[in-house]
């Protein structure tokens with residue numbers, strides 16, 4: 001940690017990297033709430049510099065508040081300055097954020113970040129550097145914006161055994177699926193509305209493809225199960241194939257479709273515990289608490305052996321809500337600087353293996369278009385029986401264009417068995433197309 005005189009210790013220098021949606025709100029909080037924050041930290045938080053890419057860009061919530069003289073395009077210089085104690089990284093993406101954080105840590109600065117992409121892929125090296133320098137590395141805002149979930153998992157539940165973390169952690173996809181459910185519109189139309197309203201990016205791939213949720217899932221699973229889980233360990237399916245017909249059928253059956261982040265301990269056939277981390281759209285019973293999380297809101301449900309079920313709910317994105325989380329981390333890191341300590345970092349002692357999606361059991365919803373003639377249902381059912389995938393319910397919907405529609409709900413089956421069944425069903429001459437295969441979650445809740 002940088003050696004400071006008592007005089008400068010009465011101030012904690014903050015180097016802010018990024019002054020966009022979140023950064024400008026963090027700057028506003030630092031300036032507007034300076035007195036209260038100082039009382040909580042035990043020293044004044046002083047903004048020493050703000051790194052941006054373009055000195056002339058519009059400055060959102062911080063316009064007119066941040067002294068333009070603080071702006072710099074030299075982020076690498078800012079993170080090493082002697083008068084900076086804590087670096088707040090709000091640039092996003094992997095490069096140059098990764099190198100800037102490592103540089104800050106090596107220089108003995110504590111770091112606060114909201115960067116899910118980075119922490120889902122490169123946390124090991126960052127924690128190593130933080131541990132070596134005996135400084136803090138906090139990233140509460142990387143998952144579910146304003147909602148405190150990392151610290152509760154890391155600290156409040158440190159004496160319990162977490163079994164499941166399930167949630168809705170992407171506001172864009174939740175907005176789209178909620179609107180499809182309430183309006184009955186098709187995916188493409190709702191996506192367009194979401195883009196017009198600013199709930200979806202011009203390039204929505206990271207959100208609708210499930211990748212943003214997968215990064216957050218990796219972070220949650222790592223902390224919950226004391227095992228290093230990266231985004232590439234997470235099985236990902238997005239929402240782009242969900243149709244109005246899927247949503248309507250789910251509704252008729254008493255479900256709503258949600259993009260879920262799921263991570264849990266599973267026991268394999270060898271009796272060994274593994275971590276399963278996955279993101280996919282699933283049918284959720286309308287009575288489940290996650291079914292009523294609508295619009296751009298996020299929620300995370302944690303199950304632990306002694307605590308039972310805990311639910312965290314709130315705004316998962318947006319400048320001010322995310323800045324609340326960042327400011328909380330900043331106060332914690334600054335207090336530790338004042339007290340001359342750093343808290344323990346990554347905990348990966350359990351080193352559980354990752355379960356493959358084929359080994360995870362679920363109930364399935366399979367919707368298919370078939371020829372409208374006798375005997376089709378029995379030929380389909382016999383394929384399911386051959387693969388030991390037990391059928392719970394079959395619904396035949398009236399004649400539709402090009403044949404009839406069948407919906408099959410299975411009992412619990414392994415992902416591998418279901419995938420083989422679907423492949424074989426698709427080859428049946430009477431089956432025109434298997435249109436959707438979705439899982440059902442929280443059936444027993």
Ligand code: NAP
Nearest residue numbers: 018019020021022051052053054090091092114115317318
């Ligand atoms: P943003 O609006 O795009 O802002 C990014 C900022 O970084 C801009 O001020 C930009 O400068 C600056 N920047 C980009 N490249 C830079 C470089 N090479 N050197 C110095 N500055 C650079 O991003 P954001 O939405 O605030 O997101 C910031 C972080 O918060 C990301 O990790 C994101 O995943 C996370 N997060 C965001 C939200 C949210 O609701 N937005 C929610 C949770 C977490 P210019 O202004 O000059 O272009």
